[in-house]
Amino acid sequence: MNSNNIPRKTLPTKEERHKLFGTVEPGPKHKPVEKEKMADLQNIQKDFLFELDEVGITNVKYPIIIDSATAPHSQTSVASFTFTSSIQQSSKGTNMSRFMEQLAAYSVNGFHADFSMLKEFTKELAERLGQKDAKITIQFPWFYERKGPSTGIAGLNHADLTMEVSYNQDSGYIMNVGMSVLITTLCPCSKEISEYSAHNQRGNVRMEVSLSNDFTDLEEDWKLALLEAAESNASARLHPILKRPDEKMVTEEAYENPRFVEDMARLVAADLYELPYVTGFKVSCQNEESIHMHDAIATIRFNK
Numbered sequence: 001m002n003s004n005n006i007p008r009k010t011l012p013t014k015e016e017r018h019k020l021f022g023t024v025e026p027g028p029k030h031k032p033v034e035k036e037k038m039a040d041l042q043n044i045q046k047d048f049l050f051e052l053d054e055v056g057i058t059n060v061k062y063p064i065i066i067d068s069a070t071a072p073h074s075q076t077s078v079a080s081f082t083f084t085s086s087i088q089q090s091s092k093g094t095n096m097s098r099f100m101e102q103l104a105a106y107s108v109n110g111f112h113a114d115f116s117m118l119k120e121f122t123k124e125l126a127e128r129l130g131q132k133d134a135k136i137t138i139q140f141p142w143f144y145e146r147k148g149p150s151t152g153i154a155g156l157n158h159a160d161l162t163m164e165v166s167y168n169q170d171s172g173y174i175m176n177v178g179m180s181v182l183i184t185t186l187c188p189c190s191k192e193i194s195e196y197s198a199h200n201q202r203g204n205v206r207m208e209v210s211l212s213n214d215f216t217d218l219e220e221d222w223k224l225a226l227l228e229a230a231e232s233n234a235s236a237r238l239h240p241i242l243k244r245p246d247e248k249m250v251t252e253e254a255y256e257n258p259r260f261v262e263d264m265a266r267l268v269a270a271d272l273y274e275l276p277y278v279t280g281f282k283v284s285c286q287n288e289e290s291i292h293m294h295d296a297i298a299t300i301r302f303n304k
């Protein structure tokens with residue numbers, strides 16, 4: 001009996017419970033269990049009609065370490081990994097376990113989300129796969145400290161980042177980065193025509209950037225450069241903690257810096273254009289309109 005005077009159940013054993021719900025005895029097994037005797041379909045060589053540009057695995061979640069020029073200077077995060085390589089027309093398939101084997105090996109001492117690690121990783125991955133190329137893409141949230149503009153009270157904001165490295169034994173490396181960050185925009189039209197106030201919105205600035213071949217982690221913290229390109233051109237930055245003196249400053253700053261979605265895209269593009277290690281970019285801005293149910297968008301693509 002328990003405290004409510006309800007009789008306790010007597011449950012069957014766990015094994016009996018599994019049988020009750022359908023578990024059966026193993027059937028006869030004839031296929032080899034030793035790796036050397038198993039069929040290796042992936043490694044069959046024939047004419048398989050087409051070469052594959054990219055084959056691999058995606059949606060791999062693994063912990064990473066991010067170093068930053070701003071606080072917090074070192075943080076852990078969880079990245080979503082995609083690994084691929086090309087395969088020749090004569091190969092049936094890739095050896096997918098090797099992608100995870102290599103990630104596990106690199107993670108023993110912490111997987112650092114920086115270009116020196118990603119470059120080393122992709123080259124070694126191509127060699128491990130016996131292919132001429134390999135590509136890695138990681139996506140992860142990155143946190144950065146943000147202080148209230150008047151009180152200086154600090155909290156954490158975050159942006160969503162992408163780092164992509166492609167290695168080819170003939171042509172070398174290609175490096176791309178991406179950032180998606182939220183900002184405030186205040187409508188210039190609304191400010192101009194209204195007796196009071198102006199409507200504003202939370203905007204998303206998405207930057208996809210190609211880096212020059214000789215870019216290294218030592219050159220500059222690209223995360224800060226992209227963050228600054230988005231935030232410094234907005235009507236105002238977002239803050240995790242705002243006391244009233246902060247809120248007053250942020251509200252007035254937005255009023256003093258009105259931006260259309262088109263203005264945002266062009267101003268961010270100008271900052272990216274000025275970065276010496278950026279060779280091309282796409283900037284997409286999307287404002288969640290506060291006077292409509294729909295969003296406003298603007299995009300620029302540019303190769304320097």
Ligand SMILES: Nc1nc2c(ncn2[C@@H]2O[C@H](COP(=O)(O)OP(=O)(O)OP(=O)(O)O)[C@@H](O)[C@H]2O)c(=O)[nH]1
Binds near residue numbers: 035040042093096
């Ligand atoms: N090529 C291929 N492999 C798959 C597919 N689906 C699952 N697999 C994977 O096949 C993997 C095992 O294959 P391999 O990596 O070739 O294993 P292996 O041949 O024992 O590995 P090596 O000794 O490194 O050659 C498992 O990790 C499965 O996830 C698929 O669509 N294509």
